[in-house]
Amino acid sequence: MRHPACISHQVSLLIIAALAGCVTVGTPTSPAPEPAPASAKPVVLNLMRDSTQSSAAGQYSQAVLALEQALRIEPRNAWLWHELAKVRIQQQRYHQAVQLAAKSNALSRDRRLQAANWWLIADAHQGAGDPVKARAARERANRLGH
């Protein structure tokens, strides 16, 4: 079972991401720099939008298809890997969610994105019934200051 607090954090992150057009995750406490778009290619941004809409409608496999298609266009886009991890966690495929978030981290030096990934990893571990790893991941997220 997933920890309610983690779910709410995840949800709030999702909402923030959605508000920012799935482009960046901002928190009120951090001085928000101009959010850079998640991609310079309109086709990738549109696929991300499609994926978010599919996810919201519970059509996770459609969401995955859109993101995989986007990743064929921009395989090194850390945001896309993060989004894919988000869909996997919604599908309760926690192990893959952790791995995909880790891949997103490997591709980014953006501390906010990294923190978002660690929150997501924490949530996935919690969902998979591993509170120890979840706590460790939360600590990593907190250390990144976001």
Added chain:
Amino acid sequence: MPIAKKRTASSKRTSKTTKRRRGRRKSASRRRRPGAGYVISRLGIALAVMCLAYIVYLDITIRNRFEGQRWPIPAHVYTRPLELYQGLRLSRERFIEELQELGYRRVENAQQQGSYAMGNNVIQVMARPFVFWDGARPELPFEVQFRGGRVDRLTGDGGPIDLLRLEPRLFGSVSSLDHEDRTLVQLDQVPPELIHALLTVEDRDFYRHIGIDPRGLARALWANLSAGRVVQGGSTLTQQLVKNFYLTAERTFTRKLNEMLMAVLLEIHYEKNEILEAYLNEVYLGQVGSRAIHGFGLGSLFYFGRPLRELKLPEIALLVSLVRGPSHYNPYRRPERSRERRDLVLDKMNELGFIDHKTAQRAKIAPLGVSSEGVQSALAYPAYLGFVRQQLRQDYREQDLRTEGLRIFTTLDPDVQRATESAVRRRVTAIERARKLPDGTLEAAAVVIRSDSGEVAAMVGARKSRFAGFNRALDAQRPVGSLIKPVVYLAALQQPQRYTLATLLEDAPLRVKQAGSPVWTPKNYDEQFHGQVLLIQSLAQSYNVSTARLGMAVGVDAVIAEMRQLGISRRLQPFPSLLLGAIELTPVEVAQMYLTFASGGFRTPLRSIRSVLSQDQQPLARYPLSVEQVIQPGPMALLNYGLQEVVRSGTARVLRGRFPEAIRVSGKTGTTDDYRDSWFAGYAGGYLTVVWLGRDDNEPVGLSGASGAMLVWADIMHRLDLHREEFPLPLDVELVAVDPGTGRLADKHCENVIELPFIVGSAPTERAPCAAPQVNGKVGGKLRNWLERLFRR
């Protein structure tokens, strides 16, 4: 329901027969003494019963086969679909090539499916409908504009299009046991002209006869007698279908009788159109190797490279003319004879009024129009197909692959495949000539993979890549030589407190004693010892002795464990010689191992299949992207830096300058004893490519990794669309300047300073002799900033 009606009719017949039999029995019982007539009548009855039984048997036979799955349909294998979007790197020429490979026809105005038209700066296309994994895409008119080698604008009827997929191309099949291949067509997909042409020359009374056609038979007999040879067959289409479908090819009276009986039975049970549709799919139209081309659906793809419904009259006439004898009228081998026969079909169609004289004459002027044999074989990718089959066998029964008509959608990119084939062919020939090797002895294999998804884009299993045969990419197990070394260094770098890129290694004589084997004394390729060398230099220069020493310190078992993590599942013996690559792997296995490096430490299964649909287009299985982090970002960044050093200053430095500055190239050469194998595994811009060169008989070829495989590798990579995005340095890795002579901290006083990445906390603390003494062990802020800028570029 026609079938149900006919069944009722036949049951009525049966009840009448029964009544008759009962009547006879009654009259027989009145006679007291059985006479000769009685015996004869009894015999007659027995005979009639036997005949009836036989007919019932035939009846069951035809119905069973006709109502079940009529043919085993092999799994059909497709390339990736070309995905078009604004900004895609794709030249206009390349796009046109893609359309032509898909059999698109160039026209003035693209109104019909499978056609395109060229304007000033724009290409207008009418894409065919296609059922993809995620649903059907209807036929789609669109326009593309190109600028600077990229797609600039993509518009449809309703305005700009974000992303569109052309249909993938069928390039192979998992053939059935008897090697029959076909793609089924339904009657409504068949152009009416084809039916007209077929009935004209094969069975003009088809819609009137009852399965056999005495008039047709008489006509044929007359024609044959007057010609003095067999010029016409008297068989109806139904008989031909029965013959091919149920019977053997032997020419006996019994078989002919069976054929006629079964033809009539078939006609009793089934509608004319059902029989015609079965005929269209059954008919034999040609042979490629052991693959028999059956049915007009596959025939059309095979001879013209486009679907049946898009064929024009002359092409249709040609296909129909093949029915009489595909090898006799083979358009490739006997174009004249083939043309004559085609024109005869056209003339006869005109005689019967299906087409007017002018249309027939116009069609007769047209060239045969078959796609060239060269094109056909170039579009077959036997090595790739072999890999697909191997992957399919993990999830499907061989029987299902051969019979269920699965539609397999692969990741094969024809553009990358073509680049790979051509690089292999040209460069291998050039090397052979330059090195004066005997002609045709140097063999090759190459695999190209998308680094982050593990999708196999191309595979070549022989220098003559079009011919099926020994698939070296998949099946040649060869010693890997120095390709193994990065694994040894990775095992070391996983222990940052013990090993860094700046650790000094001893490149001096080494003797390893092992129980039961001779003493192992590794040597360097240049037959020299290099004394104290930095770990990164030892890797970049591919020194054997220092690597062996490092491997012994880390432990052979640790290296094997690392290989397992990287995706090598084969059993490995823990001999020290493994540290220098005395193990045999296939190019595909090497690719799997290096893929983990290329994808930033994430093990990603090699994938050649994206999805599988059933014969009736229902989604069956999808192979999603999945990754598994097996190397932490820190050690991975250090190893990648080391493999870039191979290209910057090491054994692959020839590559430096052959690629734009912004594209980081990482790679490793591999050479084996007596120069028998030449390897290069390297990655850049989102692609990992592994190349092997050598001889099948394992004789020396005199090539090192750098003088052989690496040249092929560079030719391939040059032709790919390489991305510029790289893995950034992880947050826990810092850049520190060191003195290359000592591996200690350097500062502005030192010369030849090199900057190396270190996992935070593992950088050297001792200062080099050239550096000014300083309390704080780190490099000055200014220099460090400068180095970091340099590194990130």
